[in-house]
Amino acid sequence: MLGVGLTAAKERGQLVFLEGLKVSHDVLFSKRQEPAEARPFQFISGDGSNLKALYEFVQAALSLTAGGDSWKGSVLIVDDLSVFLSLGVKLTDVLDFIHYCRVTVNTLLKGNTVVMVRGSEDSEDEENELLAKALRHQANRILWAEGLATGFCKDVHGQLTIIHHGSWEEKAKRDLRQVYQYKIQDKNVSFFARGMSAAVL
Incomplete structure (x- = not known):
């Protein structure tokens, strides 16, 4: 699989990156008053329930990015x-926001939405677990990445489980589950089947 040069994609107008931490800092500590449409993270200075400006930014x-011919479909990460x-x-507002984003990307633009959520099965953060389940x-x-249940190993850093959900038409079909182990290197990640690491072989 070929990688994507993000810097080049940004220069060609194929990538728009919103650095949330920087934008949040600007909203909370900036003395300048900018129009609301220029501030997609304006919600953090209010009651935290209106993600409309952020959705409009997306x-x-x-x-x-959808206007370019070089990419077939938009991807929201x-x-x-x-x-x-x-x-x-x-x-409920987070779920509404991601629902509207998915409708825009998947249905209207025929693209894909990739969302990361942190969590674990023994977490005590109920809202985060409800978000992950939804x-x-x-x-x-x-794609479920986790550390090894057996503990530290210098040749295997963790396990990646990939679950392919069947469509609604294939309800009788079981979900396909693939499990790989991985090792993080300086500029790369190596994936291999369970029990096939260099330490075992």
Whole structure:
């Protein structure tokens, strides 16, 4: 699989990147008063329930990138959706926001939405777990990365489970589950079947 040069994509107008931490800082600590449409993270200075400006930013960014011929479909990547809950956004508003984004990207633009959520099965954060469950229910593919249950190993850093959900028409079909182990290197990640690491072989 070939990689994507993000810097070159940004220069060609194929990539729009919103650095949430920087934008949040500007909203909270900037003395300048800018128009609301220029501030997609304006919700953090209010009651934390209106993500409309952020959705409008996403919609505008998607319409910019969708115009190019070199990419077949738009991709929206949200890393990490759990942060909205930490910023005080209500769970229902986060779910509404990602629903509208998915409708815009998947249905209207025939693209894909990739969302990351942090969590674990023994987490005590109920809202975050509800968010993760709702997204798992809606997803076609789930990539679940976790550490090794057996503990530290210098040749295997973790395990990746890929779950392919069948379509509604294939309800009788079981979900396809693939499990790989991985090792993180300096500029790469190696994937291999369980029990096939260099330490075992």
